[in-house]
Amino acid sequence: MVSEVHRKRVEARKSKLKEELGSVLVGREEIKLEIGCGHGHWLTDFAASQKDDFFFGIDLIGDRVERANRKAERVELDNIAFIKAEASELVELMPDKVAIESVYVLFPDPWPKKRHWKNRLIYPTFLNKLAERSLQGCRLYFRTDHEEYFDWALHTLESVESWQLVEGAAWPFERETVFQAKAESYQSLVAQRC
Numbered sequence: 001m002v003s004e005v006h007r008k009r010v011e012a013r014k015s016k017l018k019e020e021l022g023s024v025l026v027g028r029e030e031i032k033l034e035i036g037c038g039h040g041h042w043l044t045d046f047a048a049s050q051k052d053d054f055f056f057g058i059d060l061i062g063d064r065v066e067r068a069n070r071k072a073e074r075v076e077l078d079n080i081a082f083i084k085a086e087a088s089e090l091v092e093l094m095p096d097k098v099a100i101e102s103v104y105v106l107f108p109d110p111w112p113k114k115r116h117w118k119n120r121l122i123y124p125t126f127l128n129k130l131a132e133r134s135l136q137g138c139r140l141y142f143r144t145d146h147e148e149y150f151d152w153a154l155h156t157l158e159s160v161e162s163w164q165l166v167e168g169a170a171w172p173f174e175r176e177t178v179f180q181a182k183a184e185s186y187q188s189l190v191a192q193r194c
């Protein structure tokens with residue numbers, strides 16, 4: 001009974017997300033996607049610096065997404081949108097015509113316990129699904145202050161066939177994120193969809 005209730009809840013959430021995505025991304029073919037955008041400061045400033053591209057931020061937490069949208073409205077940007085969504089559901093439900101041109105994962109939750117590693121965004125199953133919705137040559141930008149997650153990401157990206165590490169690639173836009181400001185140090189990786 002509980003699992004039937006859960007199944008219906010997930011179905012309703014996905015159906016709402018699919019509708020929302022259809023409306024927010026109508027007419028779009030390429031997006032620059034930030035997963036786990038928090039309050040959206042980084043992506044909003046990035047969008048303000050590149051007005052010909054369309055930027056899309058998602059986060060699991062509704063309050064953060066609302067703040068991000070308010071910020072984008074305040075600065076009157078029409079090349080950015082934020083919605084509350086979980087990353088795997090986004091790549092599953094994004095309209096077919098839309099492809100990811102670049103993807104940014106900045107200071108993601110590190111999920112340090114081994115039994116939780118499957119929740120990491122840099123995880124083979126998710127990376128393969130992400131690649132399927134990305135343009136060839138799409139770049140994935142990853143930054144973390146968690147050393148063990150960085151090593152994991154390096155190893156995982158070396159082991160999957162859908163992405164290839166790019167040595168010495170430039171960082172696309174420098175502006176401190178909220179979590180970056182709290183970090184003593186951090187490391188970055190860039191990979192490209194094969």
Ligand SMILES: C[S@@+](CC[C@H](N)C(=O)[O-])C[C@H]1O[C@@H](n2cnc3c(N)ncnc32)[C@H](O)[C@@H]1O
Pocket residue numbers: 035036037038039058059060061064085086087088106107108109177178179180
């Ligand atoms: C540690 S915070 C970093 C926020 C921001 N990128 C920064 O650097 O300040 C991680 C964010 O990712 C979001 N998040 C975690 N897992 C997610 C997922 N599977 N899909 C979408 N957002 C997720 C969390 O809600 C949180 O806001």
